[in-house]
Amino acid sequence: MRLVCFECGKSYSVNEARWRCDCGGFLNLEYDDINVNFSLNSHLPGLWKYKHLLPIKDDKNIVSFGEGFTPLIKEHIFGKDVYLKLEYLFPSGSYKDRGSTVLLSKVKELLIKEIVEDSSGNAGSSIAMYAAKAKIKAHIYVPKGTSKDKLTQILACGSNLVVVDGNRNDTYIKALRDVEEKGLYYASHAWNPYFFEGTKTFSFELFEQLGFVAPDTIILPVGNGTLLIGAYNGFLQLKETGLIKKIPKIIAVQSENCSPIYYKINGVSTDRCFETLAEGIAIPEPVREKQIVQIINRSDGDVVVVKEKEILDALSLMLKRGFYIEPTSAVVIAALKNIKTVAQTVVLPLTGSGLKAGKKIERVVV
Numbered sequence: 001m002r003l004v005c006f007e008c009g010k011s012y013s014v015n016e017a018r019w020r021c022d023c024g025g026f027l028n029l030e031y032d033d034i035n036v037n038f039s040l041n042s043h044l045p046g047l048w049k050y051k052h053l054l055p056i057k058d059d060k061n062i063v064s065f066g067e068g069f070t071p072l073i074k075e076h077i078f079g080k081d082v083y084l085k086l087e088y089l090f091p092s093g094s095y096k097d098r099g100s101t102v103l104l105s106k107v108k109e110l111l112i113k114e115i116v117e118d119s120s121g122n123a124g125s126s127i128a129m130y131a132a133k134a135k136i137k138a139h140i141y142v143p144k145g146t147s148k149d150k151l152t153q154i155l156a157c158g159s160n161l162v163v164v165d166g167n168r169n170d171t172y173i174k175a176l177r178d179v180e181e182k183g184l185y186y187a188s189h190a191w192n193p194y195f196f197e198g199t200k201t202f203s204f205e206l207f208e209q210l211g212f213v214a215p216d217t218i219i220l221p222v223g224n225g226t227l228l229i230g231a232y233n234g235f236l237q238l239k240e241t242g243l244i245k246k247i248p249k250i251i252a253v254q255s256e257n258c259s260p261i262y263y264k265i266n267g268v269s270t271d272r273c274f275e276t277l278a279e280g281i282a283i284p285e286p287v288r289e290k291q292i293v294q295i296i297n298r299s300d301g302d303v304v305v306v307k308e309k310e311i312l313d314a315l316s317l318m319l320k321r322g323f324y325i326e327p328t329s330a331v332v333i334a335a336l337k338n339i340k341t342v343a344q345t346v347v348l349p350l351t352g353s354g355l356k357a358g359k360k361i362e363r364v365v366v
């Protein structure tokens with residue numbers, strides 16, 4: 001197993017506390033051999049039954065709340081039969097816990113005591129929670145204007161909350177400066193390769209819950225691509241070991257107000273980003289943009305955008321049906337409406353809980 005740079009291909013040992021290549025490129029984990037015996041670690045709780053497919057050596061380093069195996073349920077929406085994976089039922093209220101449980105376990109294994117993360121919300125609160133469980137000091141940087149409930153969640157876990165007087169990008173620059181000046185480990189969900197190892201378990205669970213087959217299509221929200229990249233890598237490992245023949249078609253959904261991946265794929269050069277209801281995926285410059293585009297192409301997938309009104313309508317529809325999700329999570333439902341024929345197995349994750357977006361939900365739908 002080794003860390004490999006996406007840009008220049010240079011590789012590094014997994015025993016190094018490294019999150020970026022010397023050339024500035026981002027890193028991915030590569031395995032030498034993969035054991036897909038799904039019952040090998042079935043004594044471990046939740047998604048940790050896939051430990052032999054994850055980069056953690058010793059059980060004693062696992063930092064876990066027993067997360068994973070979110071329900072997969074069948075629903076009929078817009079005349080289409082689809083599966084919804086209820087990723088908002090994670091301990092911190094979003095699927096980000098998949099990434100955090102693996103990343104914080106690795107941080108513990110590396111004997112690191114202090115970490116930095118920057119986030120516009122769910123990733124920050126998830127990392128804060130797992131850092132608290134692991135007794136690791138976390139400095140969480142958020143932009144001014146981040147929703148109050150997410151700040152409370154970060155503070156309540158005992159993290160050092162740094163509110164940056166600026167936008168999402170200013171926050172990233174400030175966090176990075178402190179990482180470099182203070183020599184702290186950057187546990188960024190956008191950069192850190194171990195976070196993406198965790199989100200990979202989304203696909204293993206799906207495969208198992210569908211009766212050991214892959215779905216034909218998955219429709220995902222995309223900002224930094226933490227779920228998209230993880231999901232693809234999970235299916236890739238299943239394909240490499242012969243368990244599935246074909247990787248599902250991946251349809252990425254962005255908000256029309258902030259859609260850099262959509263522009264990139266359609267050859268338009270712009271970095272404009274306006275406010276959107278889908279705050280969780282409002283990322284003007286995704287670190288792993290090239291990797292996201294590559295995955296959409298390799299899976300024979302697509303990227304679509306949805307308008308504010310469509311997000312709002314989809315959110316209202318889901319809330320009325322009893323799915324208490326945050327506005328960002330509704331983008332996939334909005335996209336489903338526009339997708340013409342859905343003949344095969346289609347899965348949509350519902351990524352984040354409405355419980356920390358009460359104010360926003362109240363403002364727009366009640």
Ligand SMILES: *Cc1c(COP(=O)(O)O)cnc(C)c1O
Nearest residue numbers: 122222223224225226280351352
């Ligand atoms: C993080 C997040 C996403 C996906 O965002 P990425 O930036 O692509 O990782 C989607 N929905 C919610 C609720 C999120 O918190």
Ligand SMILES: [Zn+2]
Nearest residue numbers: 005008021023
């Ligand atoms: Zn490199």
